Amino acid sequence: MNSRFLETFIALARTPHLRRVAERMHATPGALSMRIRSLEQELGVALFTAEQKSLALTDAGRRLQPYAQAVLKAVEELRQAAQPRDAVTGRVRVGMMETVVHTLLPDFVKAMGEQLPGVELDLSVDLTVNLIENLMRGELDLILCVGQEPRSPYVLAENLLNLSIHWIARKDLVDAQDALRQVFRHQIMTQMSNTAPYNAAVSVIQKLAADQGVPATRLRISSSPSLAALVALAREGLGVAVVPGLLVKEQLDRGELVQLPLPTPQPLTIAQWHALNASPATLCTAEIVQQVCAAYCARHAPGGWIALADTGIRSGPGSGP
Template sequence: MNLRFVEAFYWVASLKSISRAAEKLYLTQSAMSSRIATLEEELGILLLDRRDKQFKLTVAGARFLVYAQKLLELQREVKAEMGSGQAMAMSMRIGAIESVLHSWLIPWLEKLRADYPALELELTVETTPILIDQIQRGTLDLVFAVLPASGEGVRTQALPPMDMAFVGHPDLHKKRNYRLDQLAGMELLTFQKGSQPHVTLLDLFRQHRMEPKKVHAISSISAMVQLVQGGFGVAMLPRAAVERLTGFTRLKLLTCDARLQSLPINASYRTDPSSRTVETVVQSAIAFAGGRNNEPKKRPKVNP
């Protein structure tokens, strides 16, 4: 039995789509359909119910899916046991929100490449809803987003949340400390409407019975930073991203008397019975992000 054909069936069944499975395995749809048809011919049974436009496994297909997973797991164990000790080949499709990109993602990827020189990477930067849709569809292997993804074959692990902070221009925002009512009188910038930072910022003012002057919804951290530099207003951003960006541009973390809610980060990924690559990468990310989270916090620069 050709295990490549078994793998093809496993991903078709897991992703509930021949086209998505073909994209996952870098095959054409016709090649994927051919592999499934050949496997069915060898087994002497139909694995897919083709009578309906809606994807459905036959009873035999559902039974064989259990064996397909076991076969792929056994293949993985044999390769690990009989391997030559060569560097593990790693091909990963990773997605992340901008907050992760501008904080620890780049140094983590540099460490990952140093640990696994055979790493081949596809990186996507998108909003949480898009990333969740892509991991559920199987077009990404691993995503770092605010919300956890769900679905068959998808697992999630929580990473350390990100502290949020107000950031301004050092020449315009010179006070040592700011009260929330003072910030309410300024033009504020945060992420797109409906996002966790946008919602929690508005809730913060409601809890203190305040109405902010203006809250601008900006989907890009780079755009927010440029607007702050241009004197447009004060942005609410992840502290780690601001500390990293201060190496490239002039920003000032503003001390405020109100506590901001942290930004949750979740690593969602698809399990693969034929490889431990994704789990290895996830554990690397958790260790790296956790280590950075335990580093002493930098004190914000204070202008008199």
């Protein structure tokens, strides 16, 4: 069975538009149609029906789709196992959220250069919602994002690290002994609105305020897409930041910032996602990410700033045969 035929089947199941998939696979729509017809003849079933300008999976196509995914995954693992790591070549498009830039990125780039010198990295930084969308569109190969359950059977997701979240302020801004009462006098700054870290922080802030009898109308909560900006504002005494403590460890050690003894939101989980039928270069890159995370955690775990996450690999509904 030709693996390219299976790849075409899976690609069209994900994006049921011949022309769009043909452009992504550097082929013609006619060539893709021939691959699907050949696969249908070999399997003895119809996989798609035509609906106006798009395709739709038949019942048989939906039933066979997870089996095709499993075969492709096995083929890629076989190819990967057959190559020494230093012989792996290609280009891997890696998207990451900003937290990764300030933590894992330098170690990751160094490890890639040492262990996968034949792989070219194409790096980008974005919000998790955009990273996931770009991965699903095939515009990224691997993403490092906020951990959550994948909704697609075409994606493998693995939680890597948990970063503890802390209330951070300039040392003379809030009296730590009276932090619970004083903190609501100031602007409270957290990560980008409508993200999981933001929602978790706001939930804790609102509960604390309610417990202290502070009306919601008196709360001043602001958000920023830039963690670096939040830290800079906190250093200037322009508010209290609710951020991963590891990002300001040096400023805390120097006494420029202090950690306030207040209840904290749930940890921020960093996860990596890639397609089920990822290339050997992408799979090797994912292994290096795992190694980098383990080493980074070993260095920074003292103090409770960071911990390895539950590393169970998951995919979305309908991923198994």
